Amino acid sequence: MRIEKVKVEGFRLLADVEIMLEAISTVIVGRNNSGKTSLTDVFDRIASDAGPRFRLEDFSAGIRQKFNEARQLRISGASPEDVLAALPRITVTITFRYSADAPDLGPLAPFIIDLDAGSTTAIARVEYGPTLATLQTLFDTPAPAEGVNEVAHFYRCLKETLPKAYAIQVAAIDPTDPSNRRNFDGTAALSAVLQCNLVRAQRTLDPAKYGDADVIGKLLGTLFKTATAPTAAAADQELTVRLKASVEAIERGVQSDFDELLKNLLPALEAFGFPGLNDAELRPETSLNVEALLSDHTKIVYAGADGVHLPEGYNGLGTRNLIYMLLQLESYHKAYRARATRPGIHLIFIEEPEAHLHPQMQDVFINQLNAAVTKLSEKYPDEPIWQVQFVISTHSAHMANAAKFDAIRYFLNDQPSADGPRRTKVKDFKKGAATIRQEDQEFLHQYMTLTKCDLYFADKAIMVEGVTERILMPRLREIVDLNLADKHKLVRQYVTVVEVGGAYAHLFYPLLDFLELRTLVITDLDTVHAVVKENKNRQQVTKWEKCPVAAGQRTSNVAIREWFRSKEEKETEGWQSTPPPQLVPEQLAATTNEDKIDGFRRIAYQVPENPDVAVCARSFEDALILANPDRFSEQGELVDATEAWEIAADLPKADTALRFALREHDWVVPRYIKEGLIWLSEPPPPPAVDSLIPQDVVSENGVTN
Numbered sequence: 001m002r003i004e005k006v007k008v009e010g011f012r013l014l015a016d017v018e019i020m021l022e023a024i025s026t027v028i029v030g031r032n033n034s035g036k037t038s039l040t041d042v043f044d045r046i047a048s049d050a051g052p053r054f055r056l057e058d059f060s061a062g063i064r065q066k067f068n069e070a071r072q073l074r075i076s077g078a079s080p081e082d083v084l085a086a087l088p089r090i091t092v093t094i095t096f097r098y099s100a101d102a103p104d105l106g107p108l109a110p111f112i113i114d115l116d117a118g119s120t121t122a123i124a125r126v127e128y129g130p131t132l133a134t135l136q137t138l139f140d141t142p143a144p145a146e147g148v149n150e151v152a153h154f155y156r157c158l159k160e161t162l163p164k165a166y167a168i169q170v171a172a173i174d175p176t177d178p179s180n181r182r183n184f185d186g187t188a189a190l191s192a193v194l195q196c197n198l199v200r201a202q203r204t205l206d207p208a209k210y211g212d213a214d215v216i217g218k219l220l221g222t223l224f225k226t227a228t229a230p231t232a233a234a235a236d237q238e239l240t241v242r243l244k245a246s247v248e249a250i251e252r253g254v255q256s257d258f259d260e261l262l263k264n265l266l267p268a269l270e271a272f273g274f275p276g277l278n279d280a281e282l283r284p285e286t287s288l289n290v291e292a293l294l295s296d297h298t299k300i301v302y303a304g305a306d307g308v309h310l311p312e313g314y315n316g317l318g319t320r321n322l323i324y325m326l327l328q329l330e331s332y333h334k335a336y337r338a339r340a341t342r343p344g345i346h347l348i349f350i351e352e353p354e355a356h357l358h359p360q361m362q363d364v365f366i367n368q369l370n371a372a373v374t375k376l377s378e379k380y381p382d383e384p385i386w387q388v389q390f391v392i393s394t395h396s397a398h399m400a401n402a403a404k405f406d407a408i409r410y411f412l413n414d415q416p417s418a419d420g421p422r423r424t425k426v427k428d429f430k431k432g433a434a435t436i437r438q439e440d441q442e443f444l445h446q447y448m449t450l451t452k453c454d455l456y457f458a459d460k461a462i463m464v465e466g467v468t469e470r471i472l473m474p475r476l477r478e479i480v481d482l483n484l485a486d487k488h489k490l491v492r493q494y495v496t497v498v499e500v501g502g503a504y505a506h507l508f509y510p511l512l513d514f515l516e517l518r519t520l521v522i523t524d525l526d527t528v529h530a531v532v533k534e535n536k537n538r539q540q541v542t543k544w545e546k547c548p549v550a551a552g553q554r555t556s557n558v559a560i561r562e563w564f565r566s567k568e569e570k571e572t573e574g575w576q577s578t579p580p581p582q583l584v585p586e587q588l589a590a591t592t593n594e595d596k597i598d599g600f601r602r603i604a605y606q607v608p609e610n611p612d613v614a615v616c617a618r619s620f621e622d623a624l625i626l627a628n629p630d631r632f633s634e635q636g637e638l639v640d641a642t643e644a645w646e647i648a649a650d651l652p653k654a655d656t657a658l659r660f661a662l663r664e665h666d667w668v669v670p671r672y673i674k675e676g677l678i679w680l681s682e683p684p685p686p687p688a689v690d691s692l693i694p695q696d697v698v699s700e701n702g703v704t705n
Helices: 036-047 066-075 080-086 106-111 135-139 150-165 188-193 215-227 234-263 290-296 317-338 359-377 397-402 429-435 438-451 467-481 505-515 558-563 585-589 620-627 641-649 653-663 671-681
Strands: 002-011 014-020 025-030 090-097 121-130 166-174 177-184 194-199 345-351 388-393 408-414 423-428 460-464 495-499 518-522 527-534 540-546 601-604
Touching (some): 002 036, 002 345, 014 423, 025 036, 025 359, 036 121, 036 188, 036 194, 036 345, 036 388, 066 150, 106 121, 121 188, 150 166, 177 188, 188 194, 194 317, 317 359, 359 388, 359 397, 397 438, 423 429, 429 505, 438 505, 460 467, 460 505, 467 620, 467 653, 505 558, 505 601, 518 671, 558 601, 601 671, 620 641, 620 671
Parallel strands (some): 025 388, 025 408, 194 345, 460 495, 460 518, 518 601
Antiparallel strands (some): 002 014, 002 090, 121 166, 166 177, 408 423, 527 540
C-alpha cells in the first residue's frame, strides 16, 4: 500500500498541480520560491493534530477574488447554495495504490467504495471549505467606516471570520465514478490511514544563531514518551520500565536523607504559630520525572580523552544535523509502531537535508534512506516492514544528481506575464524522460553526477564547448553587462555554466526543453574539407580534416547539425537513430537570429565580426583573435581568417583564457558570443495565453511562498 499521486489545488503557488510519488523516495528540486515548501506546508496543515491552521494568504492569488464574487452574489440575493459554490477552496486529493491480494486493508477500507473487484485504487479528498451551516459566519462583518473601501474592509475581516467558517472536510471518491463519494465526520478516518511527519529545514542546530545547544538530547524525551504507550513494542516498553525503576531507586535514596536536609531550609514558620495543634507538619518530598529528565537534563556528549567528554554543541554542525535527522526518523518510526491502529502509510517530508553536510555525505544520503528503513525495521522481525515514503526537497546539486531521473520532480516557478500572478508547474521526470533515449538518459545522469551540474536550480544556463570558454565566461559576461540595463545584467541572475563539448551538447536539448530553462549553447563551426589520402593498403580514401571556414565544405559539429534537423523529421518515429543533416558553411552563414532560437534555447557559433566582410572564424580562439587583432599582431590587424586560424593553432588554450580573464583589459567579446549573451540576459517570452493558470500568494511579511 502506498501513495501513488497527490493533487493540490488552491494553495499558494500550488494552484493546480499533480505530483506522482515514488515507492520509497521522491526528490523535489527547483529554484528558490518555486513552491517546494508549499507542498510540505499543505500536508502539515491537513495532517496536524492542532487543526488545519489555514490563513487567507494561503489561498492562491488566482482564486482569492472568488471571496468577493461570492459576496456580490449574496448581496444580489442569490441562493445560499450558489454563494457556497462560488467560494474558493483548498483541496488535496490523495490517490492510494493497494494490492488486490492484500488480506486486510485495515484503515484504508473505508475509502474503498467502488464495486470494481479488479480495482487497486482508492482516492481520498481533503477539502478546506465552508458549509451551509457556517456560511453566515463568513459574511457576518461590521459595516466599514465612512470613506473605507468596502472590498478592502471585507478582505480585512476575512482574516478573522475565515477560521470560523471554514473547516477540513474529508471524503472518499470512487475512482470509477467521481460523483460517488462517502463523506466522513472530522479527520479521524484520514489520520487512521496516513501518518505524516516533517523534518523541517530550520533545525536550530547552531547555538550561535539562537538555537538550542542540546537539541539532539531533547529528542530522547520524545522517544521515551512514545515507548511508554501501551501499544508500543514489548522491547521498548521493557526499556521504559527499567528506566522508571532506576529513577525510583534514586528517589528512595534522595528521600532518606536529602529531604531531611531540605526540611531545615523551610522558613521558620513556628514564629507565626505554624504548625499549630490542628495543622499537619510540612515536609519536602523530591520526585523525579523520567521524561523531564531525558528532555531537560540529559545531554548527548562525545567521548573524549582523559574522561573529558565534549558537549553536543562542540561537534560539527554537519555531524549534528545527520544525527538529529536519524533520531527524528527513529522517533517517527517508533510513533508509527506504537499506534493502536497502525496507519497504512507513513509519509515523511525532509526539507534540505544537505544543511551542513559535506558533498560526499550528500551524495550517499538519499541512497542510504532505503538502507535506514531496512535497518530500523530489523528491530521488529515479527512485524511487517516499515511502510514509509519519503519526500525530500533539496537545493543540493549533489543530492539531486545522485537521484535517478524517475525519482525527480522539478518545480518550475512560472510567471506568464509581468503583472500577473506566479504559479508552480510540476515537471515529472518519469514522464519527461520518456522522450529521451535510454542510452542518452544514462549519459546525462552520469555526466550530471560527475560534474555536479546544477541545471535544476539555475535561472538560466550557458553550455560551452571547452575549457577556454568556461574559464573566460565570467569575464565575458562582465564585459557584456557594461552595456545592458540594470534589470537585465547577467550578474544579477543565477546563470550556471556547463562544459559539454561539441559532441555532447545536443544530448542536453530534450532535457533543457523539459526544464523550460533559457539556455545559450555556445559552440564552434568546426568546418572540415575532404582530403584524399592513401591508407596503409595504398588505397585512395577520402578523409574529412579541419580547415579554415573559407575552405570548408561542411561542419563536423554534431550540436549544430542536430540543431537544424527539420521539425518534420523530429516528429517521425526513430528520428534519433538517423544521422543528422550535413550543412555547408554557406548555409550556416545565411541563418538568421530567429533560426538560432528554438523555444527556450539559442545556439551561438562563429559569425563574421564585421557583417559586411565575409571573414569568419572556425573556433573560439581564432574568433578571439579576429575580434582583438591588436593583442596578437604587431601591425594591429590581420589579413584574413586563415592567418587567425594559424595563430590560434599555436595558442595554449588555458594560458590564453587566463591571460584574457586576468591580465588583459578593454578587449572585445567575439560577436557571436556577445549576441548570444544579450539574448540570454532578456526575460523569456510568455507562454501561450491558453496555458496561463494564475498561481501565487504573498504572505503578510511580503515573502512569496
